[in-house]
Amino acid sequence: MYNSKKNNVLVIAAHPDDEILGCGGTMALHSKNGDKVNVLLMSKGIKSRDKTKNIEKKISSLSSAAMKANKSLGAKKITLLDYPDNSFDTVKLLTIVKSIENMINLLKPNIIYTHHHGDLNIDHEIINRAVLTACRPVPKSSLNKIFTFEVNSSTEWSINKEKNLFIPNWYVDISKTIKLKKKALSFYNSEMKKWPHARSIKSVEILARRRGSIVGLNFAESFHLVRSINI
Numbered sequence: 001m002y003n004s005k006k007n008n009v010l011v012i013a014a015h016p017d018d019e020i021l022g023c024g025g026t027m028a029l030h031s032k033n034g035d036k037v038n039v040l041l042m043s044k045g046i047k048s049r050d051k052t053k054n055i056e057k058k059i060s061s062l063s064s065a066a067m068k069a070n071k072s073l074g075a076k077k078i079t080l081l082d083y084p085d086n087s088f089d090t091v092k093l094l095t096i097v098k099s100i101e102n103m104i105n106l107l108k109p110n111i112i113y114t115h116h117h118g119d120l121n122i123d124h125e126i127i128n129r130a131v132l133t134a135c136r137p138v139p140k141s142s143l144n145k146i147f148t149f150e151v152n153s154s155t156e157w158s159i160n161k162e163k164n165l166f167i168p169n170w171y172v173d174i175s176k177t178i179k180l181k182k183k184a185l186s187f188y189n190s191e192m193k194k195w196p197h198a199r200s201i202k203s204v205e206i207l208a209r210r211r212g213s214i215v216g217l218n219f220a221e222s223f224h225l226v227r228s229i230n231i
């Protein structure tokens, strides 16, 4: 995809399931293309939402769902960090930037997919800023493309200000991988909701149809290309 050489892809998302919602179909396409796909999830996705008992069990079951979901799309290295769910604003931005820089230095991706800056979820917004900071275009950087994706029930729920709007300018045909995306999401049963919730499987499919129809495709994932460097 994108060029004749094999790509080295890193998906950076705040919570388990964001990565599949945002770019699961595209991840599967990269894997089919023989590209290396790695995933960095910044939190284990539960604590602040769930103060009930069995928290440890729930965290381990969501972590195992994350492994299965991402492996089903061909991801190789899946890393789960432990930043506080829905409270990334209590951590110094520089600390988060350093975690991301360490992973970039280790994996040397040429393509990164991450959150849109205008999402309602505070963690998503912070990850966008942290990734862009970690990806400063310095000499000898491995990166040549950075994309942001949309996440059902966060991107479209943002405060309706112009600066928050997600305006895609890059579409990927996922007609052949929408099934894989839906299957990967099925591992995240506990996170998915029933229709007509914005984070339901049906809503995911409708969004893919809508994005596809904008550019004459059956199903698409759409992205905002933040930066592309042709080398």
Ligand SMILES: [Zn+2]
Residues within 6 Å of the ligand: 014, 015, 018, 121, 124, 151, 154
């Ligand atoms: Zn999220």
